[in-house]
Amino acid sequence: MLGHVGHVYSAGTPWAHRALQDVNVTFDDGSRVVVVGPNGSGKSTLAWILAGLLVPSEGDVTLDDGPLSIEERHTAMAFQHARLQLLRPTVAADVRFGLDIDDAAVDAALGDVGLDPDRFRARRIDELSGGEQRRVALAGVLVRRPRVLVLDEPLAGLDAPSRESLVQVLGRLPTGLTTVVVTHDTEDADRIADRGLVLGDSRIVADGPVAEVLRTAVTS
Template sequence: MTIPDAAELRARIAVRRRDFVVDIALAVVPGETVAVTGRSGAGKSTLLGALAGLTPLDEGEISVDGRVIDRAPRLRTDPMRRGIVLLGQEARLFPHLTARENVAFGPRSAGVPASVARSSADEWLARVGLPGTGDRRPAQLSGGEQQRVAVARALAAEPRVVLLDEPLVALDAVTASEIRTMLHERLAGVTTVAVTHDAVDAAALADRLVIVERGRVTQQGPVREVLSAPATEVAARIAGLERLEGVAQGGAFVRGALRLESTDAASLALARAEGAELAAVFPASAMRLGAGSPVTVSHLEQTPTGVRVVTDHGAAEVAPAEAASIRPGDVVRVSVAPERVRFVAAT
């Protein structure tokens, strides 16, 4: 039961969609996990499909450890011969095979003797937290257990690169947390590209985060750096933050009637450049109603913990009782404590 040496993945994929072109360059160093996120339809799954060999390239090239496996328009390696495995939202186990035989399938297909493959499969099942379950069929397993078997099956095939396409999205919160922890442990040292909508998944699994919007990379870098200083509204929403664009005026951030200050040293330095374009970044939970700058309410959204009051200058998360008398079109006053605000250069 081994994992091969981690591989380097390099790709530039261009795939024409109906209304835009997905054009993404990606370089993943050996053993690195890169999370890719963005809105639905941005091109994330197209990227994974191209890397896995399921989606033909219109332009570009893909290589693993310097070996070109895809180059448009003439070279295209069969998905089974790429050394790349894709783990999706559904476990897709063979229903007629036991968990052991599902995990042993890849090694047996590669010529490993059946007894060796089955013994290795039992070891992999134990590594993903399912010791003693080898004789069960998928129908006898819970959704979380099936996903664990799918992870074991993927890694037992000794891939050079692992692709994750939101493998936790269909699981309940508790099970997803358990599988997330298991993935973090089992994928350590394995070159991985993980597509996710969840900032928690990115922070827990990845070394680097790539934001994709309409087929293009708009921001990338270490996960926590991207999440703490989002360059676009999409990145901010993924990070659970508000991001407003305005200008530096009098050492503060100004957008229309809204004025925000910051106590952050780097933010104050940016705010001293009078007239410079800035973005103010802060948690929605930091915006308070009742005092400060006047803004107009756009609409209200129910959340698990209260109500999100969306205005033309950001949003505030408040208790239901506080939002009971607020209606779209109302003018309310909002403020954000300076210690909760950061300024970044607008891009």
């Protein structure tokens, strides 16, 4: 689904910077993939391209042989700074934001992210912990039923208990949903994904079963 994708920021200016080069990857439907790599290797750039938020300067991004479309809810992204994604005052209003859906659908989405609907539905966003806010943002994305879910550094900055709950949630996302998790933090990656991609200096340097790929990434 990514064919010869490359990206240069500020192309044609003295500040031109190549962030991705000749990336070729196919994500199987329902597969769970983690993308790892050092700072500046191009992980977030790849995430933005997969989410349809950035058009790459080179190559093709396709789904089922057609161009990827964010309007058709092909892909969705949840951001590390969840608070910026939560625009309504309460949990239920936020999950429902802009959609015509009933309470049961909102409750199901909260259940998917491990939040008890009876406890959380009416809670104010500002009274939630960072980890809970991140899970509400994720519920708001899941309720839109995207085909591909892209998460950029979902575990960054969480304390140990919040991190553990989020790892559990990510480990049992709805089946059929293709999930791409970008992280520089490889601990627990094997609980979230089956396949691992390693980016190094804007190129894919390894691709395979997550445990195998991480072993190479750590030792090389």
